[in-house]
Amino acid sequence: MPTTNSTSFALAASLFTLTLTTYIYKTHRRTSNLTSIRTSNANDISHIPPYSTESTQERSAPVAVFLGGTAGVGRGMAEAYAKHTNGNAHIILIGRNATNAQAIIDSFPKPTAPGAKHEFIYCDATLMAECKRTIDDLLQRLTTINYLVLSPMFVRSFHKEETSEGKEPKLVLLYYARFKFTRELMPLMQKAKEAGEDAKVYIVGGPGLGKRIDYDDLGFSKKGYSFWKVRRQFPAYLDVILQEFAARNPLITFIHAYPGPVRSALADNLEWPLFRMFFKMFFELSFPFSHTESGEYMLHAMLTTAKHPGVWSINMFGETMPEQKIVVATERERKMLWEHSVEGTVVPESASS
Ligand SMILES: NC(=O)c1ccc[n+]([C@@H]2O[C@H](COP(=O)([O-])OP(=O)(O)OC[C@H]3O[C@@H](n4cnc5c(N)ncnc54)[C@H](OP(=O)(O)O)[C@@H]3O)[C@@H](O)[C@H]2O)c1
Ligand SMILES: *[C@@H]1O[C@H](CO)[C@@H](O)[C@H](O)[C@H]1NC(C)=O
Numbered sequence: 001m002p003t004t005n006s007t008s009f010a011l012a013a014s015l016f017t018l019t020l021t022t023y024i025y026k027t028h029r030r031t032s033n034l035t036s037i038r039t040s041n042a043n044d045i046s047h048i049p050p051y052s053t054e055s056t057q058e059r060s061a062p063v064a065v066f067l068g069g070t071a072g073v074g075r076g077m078a079e080a081y082a083k084h085t086n087g088n089a090h091i092i093l094i095g096r097n098a099t100n101a102q103a104i105i106d107s108f109p110k111p112t113a114p115g116a117k118h119e120f121i122y123c124d125a126t127l128m129a130e131c132k133r134t135i136d137d138l139l140q141r142l143t144t145i146n147y148l149v150l151s152p153m154f155v156r157s158f159h160k161e162e163t164s165e166g167k168e169p170k171l172v173l174l175y176y177a178r179f180k181f182t183r184e185l186m187p188l189m190q191k192a193k194e195a196g197e198d199a200k201v202y203i204v205g206g207p208g209l210g211k212r213i214d215y216d217d218l219g220f221s222k223k224g225y226s227f228w229k230v231r232r233q234f235p236a237y238l239d240v241i242l243q244e245f246a247a248r249n250p251l252i253t254f255i256h257a258y259p260g261p262v263r264s265a266l267a268d269n270l271e272w273p274l275f276r277m278f279f280k281m282f283f284e285l286s287f288p289f290s291h292t293e294s295g296e297y298m299l300h301a302m303l304t305t306a307k308h309p310g311v312w313s314i315n316m317f318g319e320t321m322p323e324q325k326i327v328v329a330t331e332r333e334r335k336m337l338w339e340h341s342v343e344g345t346v347v348p349e350s351a352s353s
Pocket of ligand 2: 096097098099100
């Protein structure tokens with residue numbers, strides 16, 4: 001890139017960043033209160049089996065699975081959950097970074113209850129074959145799942161990329177992997193429900209942030225991929241698919257939560273150093289929530305706000321959002337998206353070995 005161009009670009013980018021930073025800082029500065037949300041979570045969790053005093057002794061530890069629990073919002077939620085359960089839960093972190101996972105697990109209170117343990121499972125969720133391997137492993141080893149938290153994301157660039165299975169990795173992490181985990185682990189959630197326990201699927205994304213889905217081009221394969229198209233439509237994929245999941249599984253609780261601006265690892269992997277620097281600076285200066293703080297708010301929604309089965313749309317403070325903000329799909333639209341998602345999460349022939 002010629003020097004003049006990159007200079008004017010840098011200038012424009014700085015100005016843009018500054019404006020956006022100020023804007024976000026101003027609009028999101030509602031005083032958050034970490035202490036009180038923590039107290040409320042600690043109190044609320046003590047009323048959920050098996051922690052409630054009336055629960056039977058032989059009930060084993062609850063099971064919480066965090067795909068994307070090695071950084072950011074997922075990490076914050078896993079840490080908050082471990083803290084409030086005193087480590088007495090079977091907590092499974094899924095992601096790629098074993099070093100981060102181990103450090104997080106080491107920071108958890110040590111488990112003392114039967115069945116409670118903390119583990120990491122490596123899974124590159126951009127690949128359907130890896131998702132399947134991980135899901136099969138969980139189906140084989142677990143009898144129930146109480147909480148399935150899905151927050152994986154990885155941004156190297158905003159343009160279209162391709163995995164060895166021929167899929168766009170950002171789309172897979174944002175949507176398809178989450179769909180596959182939810183659909184295929186549903187039997188374990190049903191079992192939890194049958195045992196009279198919580199069974200909740202928790203998606204960290206952006207309820208209401210997507211506008212209209214183009215049902216003629218699901219997956220953006222016909223009319224082409226662009227970052228803005230994805231940004232405009234994809235959050236709605238999650239809203240709509242949860243409506244379909246809820247229709248199929250009336251006893252299960254489905255949550256789609258917007259974490260708000262969280263100082264996470266999301267900008268750490270941008271391939272262009274200048275861009276990465278801007279974004280990280282922007283995160284640090286304007287994003288009000290640490291992963292710890294966000295984790296407590298998101299946990300509040302999981303433990304307390306979403307109190308009965310159905311679909312819950314949650315804001316950054318863990319509260320319900322106004323219903324009119326969410327796209328409500330017709331039955332036909334839900335079916336179309338379901339079929340597209342089932343098709344899009346099949347392990348390709350070449351990948352299965
Ligand atoms: N942060 C925000 O301000 C913000 C705002 C609105 C919405 N969101 C949404 O919230 C979600 C979580 O974002 P975040 O800020 O928590 O991101 P983050 O800090 O970057 O964390 C992303 C997580 O995904 C995992 N991951 C990345 N690539 C993976 C792969 N190939 N396979 C399996 N796991 C993978 C990472 O673990 P490994 O590195 O171990 O793989 C990490 O645990 C995203 O959907 C994001 O769009 C975030
Ligand atoms: C894990 O994350 C740390 C930073 O959080 C990074 O330094 C390290 O290279 C990562 N490891 C892998 C295997 O990606």
